[in-house]
Amino acid sequence: MSYFKVENVSKYYDGNLVLKNISMNIKRGSFVSILGPSGCGKTTLLKIISGIEKVHEGKIYLKNNEITNMPIYKRNIALVFQNYALFPHLSVKENILYGLKNKRVSNHEKSQQLEEIISVVKLKEFVNRRVDELSGGQRQRVALGRALIMKPDLLLLDESLNALDKELRIGMQEELKEIQKKTNITTLFITHDQEEALKLSDEIMVMKDGVIIQKGTPVEVYEQPKDLFVAKFIGEANVFKGVVRNVKKEFCEIDVDGQMLYINSNKNLKVGQAYTFAIRPEKINICATKGPYNEGVVKEITYKGNMEICSIKLQNATKIKLVVQNANNSDKIRIGDKIKIVIEDSMFF
Numbered sequence: 001m002s003y004f005k006v007e008n009v010s011k012y013y014d015g016n017l018v019l020k021n022i023s024m025n026i027k028r029g030s031f032v033s034i035l036g037p038s039g040c041g042k043t044t045l046l047k048i049i050s051g052i053e054k055v056h057e058g059k060i061y062l063k064n065n066e067i068t069n070m071p072i073y074k075r076n077i078a079l080v081f082q083n084y085a086l087f088p089h090l091s092v093k094e095n096i097l098y099g100l101k102n103k104r105v106s107n108h109e110k111s112q113q114l115e116e117i118i119s120v121v122k123l124k125e126f127v128n129r130r131v132d133e134l135s136g137g138q139r140q141r142v143a144l145g146r147a148l149i150m151k152p153d154l155l156l157l158d159e160s161l162n163a164l165d166k167e168l169r170i171g172m173q174e175e176l177k178e179i180q181k182k183t184n185i186t187t188l189f190i191t192h193d194q195e196e197a198l199k200l201s202d203e204i205m206v207m208k209d210g211v212i213i214q215k216g217t218p219v220e221v222y223e224q225p226k227d228l229f230v231a232k233f234i235g236e237a238n239v240f241k242g243v244v245r246n247v248k249k250e251f252c253e254i255d256v257d258g259q260m261l262y263i264n265s266n267k268n269l270k271v272g273q274a275y276t277f278a279i280r281p282e283k284i285n286i287c288a289t290k291g292p293y294n295e296g297v298v299k300e301i302t303y304k305g306n307m308e309i310c311s312i313k314l315q316n317a318t319k320i321k322l323v324v325q326n327a328n329n330s331d332k333i334r335i336g337d338k339i340k341i342v343i344e345d346s347m348f349f
């Protein structure tokens with residue numbers, strides 16, 4: 001039996017089915033992200049797990065106990081909201097201790113636990129400061145501290161890094177991962193940020209329209225997306241439709257509106273059959289002479305600091321994007337350059 005299990009859960013709002021037959025098994029100590037676009041049902045799922053909302057169908061188990069209809073306070077599940085829901089006029093210490101308000105804990109134990117948590121979330125010098133005098137990142141840590149002091153069996157994080165600016169967010173992602181590893185707390189994190197999910201998770205569940213479309217490790221969902229939606233949602237992809245004209249041992253030829261694309265993989269494709277396929281920009285290399293290659297002209301270059309995204313127009317106006325790591329000035333690609341590219345791999349659907 002798994003540590004945390006959701007079994008065929010469905011939920012309606014005003015007669016609309018917003019969660020459809022959701023099932024998941026989560027191992028103890030793992031960090032699982034639920035990734036999906038706005039409105040797909042992520043928050044509703046978290047509310048159901050925490051007990052704020054009721055399920056219409058299905059069952060939920062935590063540590064072998066059914067908790068489907070258990071009251072919130074009996075579940076020992078902590079939920080951190082996007083806006084943290086802290087008390088702004090209270091101190092860091094008071095906010096964190098609030099997590100223990102329904103627990104019978106002696107004052108001595110309380111101060112011991114507080115000290116431990118303050119050290120985990122690195123807020124030692126702010127213990128007595130009011131929350132409204134803290135930065136966004138510090139508030140995030142208070143919210144985490146308030147959840148962690150409960151020693152919950154499950155930690156639910158609802159887009160909790162959303163309120164932070166990019167730099168702080170990246171810093172907090174690292175801290176969150178570190179805290180999760182240190183405490184070994186089983187965590188369910190919801191986000192619509194694919195980079196965040198890839199970086200933090202042991203497992204990712206991709207959701208769309210109330211359904212979990214794919215579950216897997218970050219590598220699995222990125223490299224073997226189940227469908228085009230997942231391929232496009234998790235990372236960049238050049239998407240084409242075309243008919244396979246030739247399949248060789250090392251490569252295949254695909255006709256995209258009269259433009260022949262050469263791809264260095266064959267994936268058991270059938271000649272004459274039409275496929276939708278998606279090529280990751282980093283699977284395309286610029287080559288000197290080695291064939292089979294595709295030829296095109298550089299139309300656009302987007303500078304990204306450590307890399308550039310180049311948009312290449314092939315002979316018949318098909319456009320394809322590739323990644324170039326920042327090169328020396330002499331090797332730099334420029335708009336108007338005629339280049340040869342090798343497509344190393346593609347995902348076919």
Ligand SMILES: Nc1ncnc2c1ncn2[C@@H]1O[C@H](COP(=O)(O)OP(=O)(O)OP(=O)(O)O)[C@@H](O)[C@H]1O
Nearest residue numbers: 013014018036037038039040041042043044045192
């Ligand atoms: N209390 C409610 N009453 C009626 N419909 C609701 C209620 N809460 C959410 N919904 C609807 O249920 C669907 C799922 O909403 P939910 O908030 O779970 O999505 P989400 O994936 O968390 O979105 P976001 O990323 O924007 O927060 C949406 O269509 C939403 O409009």
